[in-house]
Amino acid sequence: MIYIHVPYCKQRCLYCAFYSVATRSSIQPYVDALCNEIALRKNYLKHSQIRTIYFGGGTPSLLTAAQIMQVKQTIGRYFDISNLEEVTLEANPEQLTDKYLSELKKTDFINRLSIGVQSFNDADLKLLNRWHTGVQAESVVKKAKEYGFENISIDLIYALPNCGVDGWKNNLQKVEELGVSHLSCYSLTVEEGTMLDTLINKGKLPQVDEEMSIKHYELLVQWAKDNGYIHYEVSNLCKPNCEAKHNSRYWNSTPYLGVGAAAHSYDGFSRQWNIDNVDRYIHDLQHDIVPCEREELEERDTYNEYLMTALRTLNGLDKDVLETKYPSLWKDTEILLQKYVDQGLLQKTNSGYGPTSKGYLFVDAIATDLMI
Ligand code: SF4
Known part of the structure; x- marks a missing residue:
């Protein structure tokens, strides 16, 4: 399995502690660097067949369809992808326009979308500093289906400051109405150095309400039972046979190659992590160097x-x-x-x-x- 990291974002979300950069000017040199890393590490998985590929971020939907195809063709040149089962693209709703969905479909490569909805409530989305609205999120899920993407996952965040019990129930009801087969749900957490952390420290936002978090979790568990979703991982739920294949392999310790700035890899015996600096990453790959550190793992x-x-x-x-x-x-x-x-x-x-x-x-x- 191969993970492609795309650490570019339009703007920072309130809660986000991931490494990403706001500029988009270096995306093409970055894609070229990704492709060079794929070539340089062609032996990392010891010639095993690639069954799943995952474009994660950051915001991978900032890549054009042509850039995604460039990555696909490079992987195909160095790895056996004749039996691919699942290729996921993480996407933010505002990027899933008709044009982009149509181009993605034509690649005949991406067959699963993981959409960063987070909430269908506009007040929540504004608070989180997201670009899209609730109506837009609903509309892109429907549109993605019309374009032939049946395998769709959405992300939701619970325990948001003003969401309340009814707000959370409403989000879950929307999931059911939209017929989404896979759901990733995370409780709001406060990571050091995030905007959320700063606003809480300044008293402009309340601390995360732990009781509400548990209440929302309990509602989620009951909703899953009532609506035929399997709670198959702490943060992941799905309709029968709709588990995320790529992520499920992480959880059973399958080796994987991770390429891109800040990407991690695991070969069964060691872990490797690339430098979390886009400019250094591009520079080093232009000189055929993979900037990374490695740790041998003991039993x-x-x-x-x-x-x-x-x-x-x-x-x-x-x-x-x-x-x-x-x-x-x-x-x-x-x-x-x-x-x-x-x-x-x-x-x-x-x-x-x-x-x-x-x-x-x-x-x-x-x-x-x-x-x-
Ligand atoms: S889009 Fe994702 S990676 Fe980018 S800032 Fe928001 S949460 Fe973080």
Whole structure:
């Protein structure tokens, strides 16, 4: 699997702590650099077939269809993409015009859109410093379907300051009305250095209301049950058989190549992360250098990472995987798991241990407790 990072944005969202730049003047040199990195790292995945590709950001929908095709053709030159299953483009609603949707469809490459809706309520969107309106978000989801994009995911944020119970219910109802098959939901969190952090510190916005966050989460869980969505990962829900294939592979520790400034890669034994500076990235790739750092992973590191990611999924920890790959480390952990089963936070599954609906709220703390 291959991840393409596009760290360009029109403007900063209130809550965002990701690395991105506001200029668009360097996008073409950046795409050229991406393609050079793909060529230079053609052996990273040891010639395995590529099943999924994900354009993430930043705002990948700032790429033109021609730039996306340039990336596709480069990947096709160096990797086997004859059996691609899923190619996702993260997109912001304001960029999904008729012209762009039509061009994307004609690429015969992108087959899944992950749309950054965040809320259908204009007051929420204004607060978050987003460009689009709720009506625009609804309209692009419908339009994307008309252009033949059936596999659509949308992002929503809950626990927004003025959203309330009715506002959140209204957002979930819109998802159902639009027939969206996949949903990623995140509670508003305050990251250091964001505009949100600054405004809260200045007293211009209230702290995130933890009680409201739990209330919204509980409404989400009930809504999913009532409407046939599977809550298959702590922040992800879908209709049956509509799981995100690419992200699901991250969660089961599949190796991946990540290209672009600030992109991470994992080959099963080491992690690699590229420099988070677009200008340096472009400059170095123009000289055939991939500006990155690398860390070899010990058994304990991959074990801990497996705990952290697997516990965030409905399937949870797989005992066969643990007994085969980590026989000595696993023995101690299994004893601790019973405590969380007794507290109703974990449950035994066919293959091991997975979180309950309540347990999803505590998975990071549970994983940290279990880590070696
Ligand atoms: S569009 Fe995404 S990456 Fe860009 S500032 Fe907003 S949240 Fe951050």
